[in-house]
Amino acid sequence: MAGKTLYDKLWNSHLVKERSDGSALIYIDRQLLHEVTSPQAFEGLRIAGRKPWRLDTNLATPDHNVPTTDRSEGIEGIVDPVSRIQVQTLDDNCDEFGITEFKMADERQGIVHVIGPEQGATLPGMTVVCGDSHTSTHGAFGALAHGIGTSEVEHVLATQTLVQKKMKNMLVRVNGSVGPGITGKDIVLAIIGKIGTAGGTGYAIEFGGEAIQELSMEGRMTVCNMAIEAGARIGVIAVDQTTIDYVEGRPYAPKGENWDLAVAAWQDLKSDDDAVFDNIVELTAADIEPQVTWGTSPEMVLPISDNVPNPENADNATQKEGISRALAYMGLKADMPIKDIKLDRVFIGSCTNSRIEDLRAAAAVAKGHKVAATLKQALIVPGSGLVKAQAEKEGLDKIFIEAGMEWREPGCSMCLAMNADKLGQGEHCASTSNRNFEGRQGFGGRTHLVSPAMAAAAAIAGHFVDVRSFVDTASEGVA
């Protein structure tokens, strides 16, 4: 019999029941909740007179709507009434049902996908769900994690299970080591550039190969975070010593005898050598350069050394039309060097890149420099209150502030512009987030996805630069 993939193993160990129509009931170990997709789920419970099945599996925090500026007025200080009501409702629901919540004033508050791993609430071998598509992030821990809709949030609250159909298996193997200055973000953007935004549709993607194994947990989370941008609801990475070292000692991680039992069980959380994948894609790590998206979809991505595409060179009419439309929206000229794209704002944050390592990488570039005079704003938004505190302990906040950047409170912020942080019409932004769709960061805004180091370098130059040569010429204090 053929071996099993990591995804197969996770699926099998959570299977409660197979149904006659080919779907299955899957047990859920952890649900993360936030203010946008939970209110109607809680109300549904209330109307039906149901109670959460297992309270301790749920963890909540507000993130999408919270202000990243002064929070001294608390919820009352949220200007937009819809945002304010959503945050207040999450607090009320968690209080009423007895669910643990890191409220806005709690130092542990932050983006759901940052706080889960940070607290050890995301563990290897778990099933993790959240009403947010970037739940794939947690797959970095060898967990089965994906986003769900509001009615499924209610279903998980009430039954601790989900009705699911099994995905096919895809392996994306990144062979060899990446060069200096290349991050998880560059790797995942290169993967999406290769397989496209629909390349992973219907699959659970396992990321493997030396370049993935050599990534820190932060880097792995960045890669899995964007599996959804490649069309796959699920991204997973095998558990190894890096995973175990990261988890050990975190507040929600197992302790004592349970820790030993868990670590022993986690050794099996990798695909068997003879596992069969429905599809295998390979990349050579050494070929990956710093990546920049030029268009309105994450697959419209190129190495920093390249030029913006010319619709005339497209393979077919549909592609030509797509390039032309994207160039028009982005206000770019065909064939212009990516390096010549000028920026109005820079955003370093989001569940893709707002962890301590991301901030360290950005600070290493920013140290001793000033943002370009042409830049309107450079926002640094840590992923959680604890990331913020750690960064301040290391003095990163001072580096950013001295460089002329803004140091903010944790939340989703300009990733989706649900709070007050937004792009103006026509503005170009170097952003460490995950979606460059039209209007994502504000009506008419133009998003370019990059790594934190590339974003910091762009903030200083006022246009895109290759962070690798930037490090050479401006090496003062760079780690």
Place this chain on the structure above:
Amino acid sequence: MKQFNELNGKVAPLDRANVDTDMIIPKQFLKSIKRTGFGKNLFDELRYLDEGQPDQDCSERPLNETFVLNQPRYAGSSILIARENFGCGSSREHAPWALDDYGFRCVIAPSFADIFFNNCFKNGLLPIVLTEDQVASVFEQVESNEDYTLKISLENQTVTTPVGEIFTFEVDDFRKHCLLNGLDDIGVTLEDEEAIRVYERKRETEAPWLF
């Protein structure tokens, strides 16, 4: 979810085809964090003369007296009858929520939009397809008889008029089972409650750190 078995209810005739979800509940009300309370804004644009806003006191608003739901003779109706392609438009569940919150338990039409039809069953509302002729005859009878009621039996899949005329309708067995027993998706899963508990007990011995 509410069970549905027998219903003996007053009928409100909405003489329109292609009633879309925007008409049922206009989009300014979708920002709500609730799934109840939409009843007062059901058919908002048809019902009131001004433009409705969320969180507004509707008792002060100018009514469109000619609209069917504003006519005293149709007050307290629990059955809505309309023309073909009822519920077309978006997939939002706010439409059945609004109908339910207003007090309707059943909608009769010659045809329905697919997603709306499904969403009704998920929310304890029974959508019934009758033929064009049957619908036309009910419209005639409702309009000429005050306090007109229909008797609906889901068990027998019949609609009985006050004069004893009986129309039968189709309903999928699984959906009928769910509605008769008040089972929404969660209710269906909870029929497997024991299987979930068995899994939990086994899992707890294998992976105690998760419990």
